[in-house]
Amino acid sequence: METLSGTVLAGESFDPIRGRVVVEDGRIEAVEEADTDSTDIVLPAFVNAHTHLGDSVAKEAAVGLSLEEAVVPPDSLKHRRLAAADREELVSAMRRTLRFMRRTGTVSALDFRESGRAGARALREAAAETGVDPFIFGSGDPSVLDVADGYGASGANDGDFAAERAACEERDRPFAIHAGEPDATDIHPALDLDPDLLVHMVHAGREHLERVADRSVPVAVCPRANAVLDVGEPPVRELLDHATVALGTDNAMLNQPSMFREMAYTAKRFDVTDREALRMATAAGAEIAGLDCGVVEPGRRAALVVLDGDSDNLSGSDDPVSAVVRRATGLDVERVVA
Ligand SMILES: [Zn+2]
Known part of the structure; x- marks a missing residue:
C-alpha cells in the first residue's frame, strides 16, 4: 500500500x-x-488523444512548411523521412519521445501509426518499458488490426475506407479518422463512415456539430499543431458543447508532446475553463480509448x-x-x- x-x-x-x-x-x-x-x-x-510518434525521426524538419508539404501522404517531407529511416533509428526515436512523455506526466497516447503492421510493431517495441502504453490506430491493410488496437484513416478525401471501417466493426475495434483539418470537405464523408473518433474538426460547422452530437462521436483537437500548420483554429467551445473533446499534441515533428503545453495553450487561447482543459488532457482521452x-x-x-x-x-x-x-x-x- x-x-x-x-x-x-x-x-x-x-x-x-x-x-x-x-x-x-x-x-x-x-x-x-x-x-x-x-x-x-x-x-x-495525462492521456494524449492524438499523436504521430513516428515522426520523431524528423523533429523540426518541417518548420515553415505547409500542411501539404509537411505531412500529407504520400509525398510530404514526413513520409519521405519515414521511408528513409531504418527500423532501429525509428524505434529509438519513438522510444526517446515516449520517455519524454512519461516524464511530463503522460501514461498513454492514442497514436496514428503509419506503415501498416510493421509500423504498429515498431511502436509496440519502442514503448516497452517506457511507462507509456500507446493505443495504436494502425494503417494500411485491415490486417493491421492483428497488431494495432484500432484503425486510423488519414482522411475521407484520401481514399475509400469502407473496408477498413467494416473490419473494425467485425473485430469490435475503434475506427478513427482525420476530418476538417485544411477545410470542411472531408467532414461529412468521414461522418458517413460512423467513426469512433474524429481528429481535428478545425472547420466544423453547425451541421457537422449536430451530426457529431446525434451520434455521440468524440473529437480529438490539436490546437498547437493547427497553429503551426496555419490551418485555422478548431471551434473548441462549440465542440465541447456537442461532444466529448480530448487534447492531442499531433505530429511529434512539429511540437513536443507535452500535455502541459497543450493545456496551457488551449486554456489561454480558447473559451474553455481550466477544468475543461484538464479534463480534455486526462479523462476525455481515457474515455475514448476505454482506459480505466x-x-x-x-x-x-x-x-x-x-x-x-x-x-x-x-x-x-x-x-x-x-x-x-x-x-x-x-x-x-x-x-x-x-
Ligand atoms: Zn494526425
Missing part, C-alpha cells in the same frame, strides 16, 4: 481536497481528506502525476487547478505513478 498526500484534484470535477490518495495493487483504494504538511499536488496522469484512468477516484487505475506545488514555478499560486493547467511544466513533476 502506498499513500500520496497533498492537494488532490479529485473526481470528475477536479475538486481540490487536502488529504491523500491510498493506492493498493495499482488501484486507487481511497481518496480521503486529512491533515497534511505536503505541498504536493496529486492529479490524474484519468480520474482520481476509488476503484480507478492509479495512474497519477505528483507535482511539487512548492517549486519555484508553482509556489504561491492561488488555484491549484489553474496552476496545473496554465503554469506547470515537466520540471514540476516529482513523480509519475502508474
Whole structure:
C-alpha cells in the first residue's frame, strides 16, 4: 500500500481536497481528506488523444512548411523521412519521445501509426518499458488490426475506407479518422463512415456539430499543431458543447508532446475553463480509448502525476487547478505513478 498526500484534484470535477490518495495493487483504494504538511499536488496522469510518434525521426524538419508539404501522404517531407529511416533509428526515436512523455506526466497516447503492421510493431517495441502504453490506430491493410488496437484513416478525401471501417466493426475495434483539418470537405464523408473518433474538426460547422452530437462521436483537437500548420483554429467551445473533446499534441515533428503545453495553450487561447482543459488532457482521452484512468477516484487505475506545488514555478499560486493547467511544466513533476 502506498499513500500520496497533498492537494488532490479529485473526481470528475477536479475538486481540490487536502488529504491523500491510498493506492493498493495499482488501484486507487481511497481518496480521503486529512491533515497534511505536503505541498504536493496529486492529479490524474495525462492521456494524449492524438499523436504521430513516428515522426520523431524528423523533429523540426518541417518548420515553415505547409500542411501539404509537411505531412500529407504520400509525398510530404514526413513520409519521405519515414521511408528513409531504418527500423532501429525509428524505434529509438519513438522510444526517446515516449520517455519524454512519461516524464511530463503522460501514461498513454492514442497514436496514428503509419506503415501498416510493421509500423504498429515498431511502436509496440519502442514503448516497452517506457511507462507509456500507446493505443495504436494502425494503417494500411485491415490486417493491421492483428497488431494495432484500432484503425486510423488519414482522411475521407484520401481514399475509400469502407473496408477498413467494416473490419473494425467485425473485430469490435475503434475506427478513427482525420476530418476538417485544411477545410470542411472531408467532414461529412468521414461522418458517413460512423467513426469512433474524429481528429481535428478545425472547420466544423453547425451541421457537422449536430451530426457529431446525434451520434455521440468524440473529437480529438490539436490546437498547437493547427497553429503551426496555419490551418485555422478548431471551434473548441462549440465542440465541447456537442461532444466529448480530448487534447492531442499531433505530429511529434512539429511540437513536443507535452500535455502541459497543450493545456496551457488551449486554456489561454480558447473559451474553455481550466477544468475543461484538464479534463480534455486526462479523462476525455481515457474515455475514448476505454482506459480505466484519468480520474482520481476509488476503484480507478492509479495512474497519477505528483507535482511539487512548492517549486519555484508553482509556489504561491492561488488555484491549484489553474496552476496545473496554465503554469506547470515537466520540471514540476516529482513523480509519475502508474
Ligand atoms: Zn494526425
